[in-house]
Amino acid sequence: KEVLDKGLAKTKESVLKKMTRAVVGKKKVDDDVLDNLEEVLITSDVGVDTTIRIIERIEDRVARDRYINTSELNTILREEIVALLAENEYGETGNFELPSDKKPYVIMVVGVNGVGKTTTIGKLAHKYKSAGKSVVLGAADTFRAAAIEQLEIWANRVEVPLIKQKMGADPASVAFDTLSSAKSKGADVVIIDTAGRLHNKVNLMNELTKVKKVMDKIIPGAPHEILLVLDGSTGQNAFEQAKQFSKATEVTALAITKLDGTAKGGVVIGVSDQFKIPVKYIGIGEGVDDLQVFDRKAFVDSLFG
Numbered sequence: 001k002e003v004l005d006k007g008l009a010k011t012k013e014s015v016l017k018k019m020t021r022a023v024v025g026k027k028k029v030d031d032d033v034l035d036n037l038e039e040v041l042i043t044s045d046v047g048v049d050t051t052i053r054i055i056e057r058i059e060d061r062v063a064r065d066r067y068i069n070t071s072e073l074n075t076i077l078r079e080e081i082v083a084l085l086a087e088n089e090y091g092e093t094g095n096f097e098l099p100s101d102k103k104p105y106v107i108m109v110v111g112v113n114g115v116g117k118t119t120t121i122g123k124l125a126h127k128y129k130s131a132g133k134s135v136v137l138g139a140a141d142t143f144r145a146a147a148i149e150q151l152e153i154w155a156n157r158v159e160v161p162l163i164k165q166k167m168g169a170d171p172a173s174v175a176f177d178t179l180s181s182a183k184s185k186g187a188d189v190v191i192i193d194t195a196g197r198l199h200n201k202v203n204l205m206n207e208l209t210k211v212k213k214v215m216d217k218i219i220p221g222a223p224h225e226i227l228l229v230l231d232g233s234t235g236q237n238a239f240e241q242a243k244q245f246s247k248a249t250e251v252t253a254l255a256i257t258k259l260d261g262t263a264k265g266g267v268v269i270g271v272s273d274q275f276k277i278p279v280k281y282i283g284i285g286e287g288v289d290d291l292q293v294f295d296r297k298a299f300v301d302s303l304f305g
């Protein structure tokens, strides 16, 4: 809780200021207060569509209860956002547990360069390893030499094997090697990096499709998780990337990074709701332990607490 509060401090502080202003001089939640609340949510990067959904839910409650004191607004807002987030919840593998019928459990990680993809893979590898699982990483972002090098640094740091080829190699071939190696070792979890070039959507789609096909051939059903990494500090850009990637492949989970140092934390609520994809992890720092399994209640309580 303390770690989360600290990680989300900037958004918290900004939300608190705006919420205080939204109800100043008001005893009752009325249309003015709801208008102000709408502005609070939109300027906190919750996104227009999701903001409207939240306001509608609160309007329903106001209509039902007739009189709501502004001192209760915060509690009601939290309840409604938690309920909204429950529509897209990652049920299967909280706390770095793995489904026992999927071994190795294969995670394909997608996202634009710079969003924190490599760091998230490193942190995940560390978490799984600390939980006693054997991990294999695959460097299938063969487009940039730096991507392979960065992933290697993380692999060495957290002491897990990395399967790689030369820069420019076929990503599907790296995926093939990685899954073959993991299978023969009896590894518990495989995490594969992929190239994040958005400038050519067709290429991106073709590449991801090809990588997936190879995975499924070696381990039927793989990848079991397609994790899209988004940079929370980019606000509306994160929405655009979620849109592009969900067109290119079947994203099953989100990791939203860099929530420390930004006031745009509301993006977590909006992206998940708008694209109907559960948030599985949040990144709140550069360190190896700064990755948390997303807990919607803890998150909302921290943000609006």
Ligand code: GDP
Binding pocket: 111, 112, 113, 114, 115, 116, 117, 118, 119, 120, 150, 257, 258, 259, 260, 261, 282, 283, 284, 285, 286, 290
């Ligand atoms: P990639 O290009 O997507 O693989 O991005 P990297 O993993 O190399 O990360 C880019 C930069 O963002 C690095 O300096 C990371 O340390 C930093 N970073 C990644 N995740 C977080 C986070 O949750 N919080 C903060 N503050 N920085 C992060």
